[in-house]
Amino acid sequence: MSGAQERPLRADAARNRAKLLDVATEVFATRGVGVPTEEIARAAGVGVGTLFRHFPTKEALLEAVMVRRLEAIAVRTTQLAAESEPAEAFFRCFRLVIDQSEGKNEFARALAAAGVDAHAALQESSEVIRARLAGLLAGAQQAGAVRPELGLPELIALMVGTGAAMEHLGADPAARQRIFDVVFDGLRPR
Amino acid sequence: MSGAQERPLRADAARNRAKLLDVATEVFATRGVGVPTEEIARAAGVGVGTLFRHFPTKEALLEAVMVRRLEAIAVRTTQLAAESEPAEAFFRCFRLVIDQSEGKNEFARALAAAGVDAHAALQESSEVIRARLAGLLAGAQQAGAVRPELGLPELIALMVGTGAAMEHLGADPAARQRIFDVVFDGLRPR
Amino acid sequence: MSGAQERPLRADAARNRAKLLDVATEVFATRGVGVPTEEIARAAGVGVGTLFRHFPTKEALLEAVMVRRLEAIAVRTTQLAAESEPAEAFFRCFRLVIDQSEGKNEFARALAAAGVDAHAALQESSEVIRARLAGLLAGAQQAGAVRPELGLPELIALMVGTGAAMEHLGADPAARQRIFDVVFDGLRPR
Amino acid sequence: MSGAQERPLRADAARNRAKLLDVATEVFATRGVGVPTEEIARAAGVGVGTLFRHFPTKEALLEAVMVRRLEAIAVRTTQLAAESEPAEAFFRCFRLVIDQSEGKNEFARALAAAGVDAHAALQESSEVIRARLAGLLAGAQQAGAVRPELGLPELIALMVGTGAAMEHLGADPAARQRIFDVVFDGLRPR
DNA sequence: CATGAATGAGTATTCATTCAT
DNA sequence: GATGAATGAATACTCATTCAT
Incomplete structure (x- = not known):
């Protein structure tokens, strides 16, 4: 497999x-x-x-790096999903994904690759994550914690975007929290 | 000048x-x-x-490209600010900035440059935009349309992030609108 | 002409x-x-x-520069030959040629061109100088002031070489004089 | 070392x-x-x-070429100094240096570099040669074979110059010998 | 298996020379 | 005639990839 x-x-x-x-x-x-x-x-x-x-190939190395990251995220995501209720799990995972994306815009690319094309090797890992994210999203929506009209593509785009925002913002924790506040409040219904 | x-x-x-x-x-x-x-x-x-x-220099060319973009945005931003009330002006400008950022992550860099350091030539254009955005933000906050705790850095980061999200999402207009809904609702107080 | x-x-x-x-x-x-x-x-x-x-052509410009220099030297050389006795004229001319060769090794090239190949335009000026130098040399040799076995090629080579030595030495006038002493004494018979 | x-x-x-x-x-x-x-x-x-x-770097290559030349000269110079009496050693070394300087003005540059500044790597080799030449010069002067007023800078300049003269003169051995005669006689006292 | 020397296509930049204004 | 914008061949240097040791 x-x-x-x-x-x-x-x-x-x-x-x-x-x-x-x-x-x-x-x-x-x-x-x-x-x-x-x-x-x-x-x-x-x-x-x-x-x-x-x-x-x-150099590209193969980059791919392997991304795969490892994606797999780590998949694992943590699974843990979180098991530990918490749907809504909380969703938001904790969102935060987790962003916090994992330290450094340059490299992780954005990784997620982008997960969402868009993905070379063979990435395909698999990203599928796992996508499935997991889809599950979390659905759970949170059923729990009434997330706008029901949002699909997986929008969720991934928001994660990529939030990651880019954080990258641009730098390390200030209070400011980072305010970004999360905006995005998380925006995700809620109404 | x-x-x-x-x-x-x-x-x-x-x-x-x-x-x-x-x-x-x-x-x-x-x-x-x-x-x-x-x-x-x-x-x-x-x-x-x-x-x-x-x-x-190739870099000089890139810089000139970014300056032109920034200047175009500054002009449109000024127009919008004059035409509308504070709150509406703010959101229309936000949307404008994002819509202008067609293509790859190049615009993100331009805005990033605006937010961070930028070579001499960029400095000026980006200062103009920053001032304009600061004004719009303050106006919208006074009008009670935007969370009062947000500062200019967070606003710029959110713009960069929203641009990245849109880039990643592609052209689907309905999905783009849903992203805007999330971000704009999130920006509002409470 | x-x-x-x-x-x-x-x-x-x-x-x-x-x-x-x-x-x-x-x-x-x-x-x-x-x-x-x-x-x-x-x-x-x-x-x-x-x-x-x-x-x-750039080369044509360089050539014209050299020609002008050679012509100036030819003129001064003719004057000196008329004013002084053969032996004195010879040594004054030698010194003149060297002193004119200010700056880089560019003049060495000019003289080299005079001695060796010489593009059409240089040919003429260098011929004039060569003839003049040959006359001075013969005069000085007949006057017993210069080793009789030296030919024009050696004279020109010595001028080129002395110019190079001066260029390498820099401006110190006493040191320059010591170089002249060596070369001039060496030129004398015995 | x-x-x-x-x-x-x-x-x-x-x-x-x-x-x-x-x-x-x-x-x-x-x-x-x-x-x-x-x-x-x-x-x-x-x-x-x-x-x-x-x-x-291309310059590094040129430097390496020059260093090799300088080192070869230093070695031969040391041998000659050991084999002969001061006066003879001096003149044989002078001739050696010139004979080694085949080809264009490249060697002139090498010696010039030795005499003037030179990049770090050249420094060492050129110092060795300078010291050796200074020793030879002093020895020949004490032996009464070379004008006492000459210093190392003039000696190096004369070598550079004689090299340039030879380069300009070409291969004719008799003519080259006449140049040596002039310079060597000129170097002797009086 | 590991090593690092060799490869050469690819890239930014310069500069003599031409030619439209 | 004068100008300086346009041209493009030429050149030093980089870096992913291969292969002899």
Whole structure:
């Protein structure tokens, strides 16, 4: 169910792969996707060759980074959905998604990819999230906590937009809260 | 009023400059800022040399594009402010800004530049807009149409975010309207 | 006698031409031949078009600069030869040539061109100088003031070399004199 | 002893680097420093990328070429100084320096760099040579073989100048010898 | 498997020269 | 004649990707 079957990777290879993902996540988030592959490899303590062995393309690396993020979100989302009532779960998830989107506009792209085209590998992860979000939305709407006319596309667009707003706003927590106030109040019926 | 005086520019030169700006605006918006300068020049029907005569740097070209956008917005904003009552003016301007932001995330950058630092040339245009937006915001707040705790930074962030949301959503007018409903309702007090 | 016949040039055109030559001489000497034509034109207070009307090529401009220098040297050389005895005339001319070669290695090139290939226009001026130098050399040799085995090529090479040495040395007059002492003593028989 | 330690470089990499240096030395000497990097790379049988991997800048390549020349001269100079008496050592070194300066005015630049400022990397090599030359000069002066009033700057200038003279003169060995006669006799006291 | 040297297409920018105004 | 806008070939340098060691 998760693409082509892969042999289990030797321990060091797995470590390299994980380190590359960590470094790339950090680097893409803080400095954008324009950073040269060599630099990422060096920061991960491996040669470029190794990077390209694990990820045949720079784009593949970016994709893997996004997938990992999406999967993390999917997991947390599932937890939250289990822990809380529908309405609360919905809003906590919304907030979670935004808070996860630290760094540049890279995550916006990730979500955008989830919503729009999505390369093969992303497809799967984003489908999971989309399904989860759809479920949360429906639950919140049935609970009368969210405007009933909103669809999944609008929800995702609002998440992307709120993420962009936060990114532009910077770190001021009070201001961030005011943004959430606006969006969350706006989401409520009437 | 805006820096060194410039001689009026020959007719053909002015035409080329304008064409370059138009093409660059379009191209940056649809395909991002990574598009080669040569391609922009070719699309404008001139040689690269001409492009670099008018804009000494690719960045200078981008800046000029943004300035033109900001100035257009400033003008329309002023008109709207004069025509309507405070509350209506505020919401019409908000919508105007978003509707002007067609194409990729390029406009988000323009507004971001307006909100953050911006090179010298942008500074002026963005100051004008910021002042105008501040005035509109204050007016709408005094009229009781907008939450009083919001400041200019939050307003700009919300505009950037709403633009991003729209971009991600695509053209569907009903869905766009639902986004506006959320944001505008959220902006209102209580 | 001086190449193709030219119509006498209108007064302003002649002024422009002279100004361009002056500026180019200065600029080539102080900043090398890499300076853009536009800059030379601007410094002369004319447009590039005018520059290229007078000198169809950048190289042609450089050539004209050299020719003027060579002609000036030829004139001074002739004067000196008339005023002094052979031996003194020789050494005064040598010194003159070196002192004229202010600035960069541009004059070395001019003399090199005189000695070696020389584009058509240079040919004539350099021939005049070569003849004059040959005469001075022969006179000094007959007067027993210069080693009899030296030929014109060696003399020119020594001038080029002394010019290069001076250029490298800078302005210190005492040091320059010591270079002259070495070369002049070396030129004497025995 | 000379800056950061460098790992030994793989065999093929070392070969490429050496080939590039050889080619650049030849090409800069015969055709000047204006030769395109691509051409140098092609002549060395590598891609441009390889050239820029070894020398991050065209200027760095030129510098490396000069350093190699200076070092070679320093080595030979030291040998000669050890083999001969002061006076003979001085003149043999002078001749050596000149004979090494084949090709255009490129070596003049190298020596000029040695005499004037020079980028960091050149500094060291040129210091070695300057010290060696100063020693030779002092020795020859104490032996009464060279005019006592000459300093190191004049000596270097004379070398640069003699090199320029030779370059201008071409290959004729008899004529070259006559130039040496003039300069060497001129260097002697009285 | 890991390494990092090699590759070369791609990009912004300059500048001699031409030509419409 | 003079002007300076337009041209486009040329050039240094970057970076994703391949492959010999």
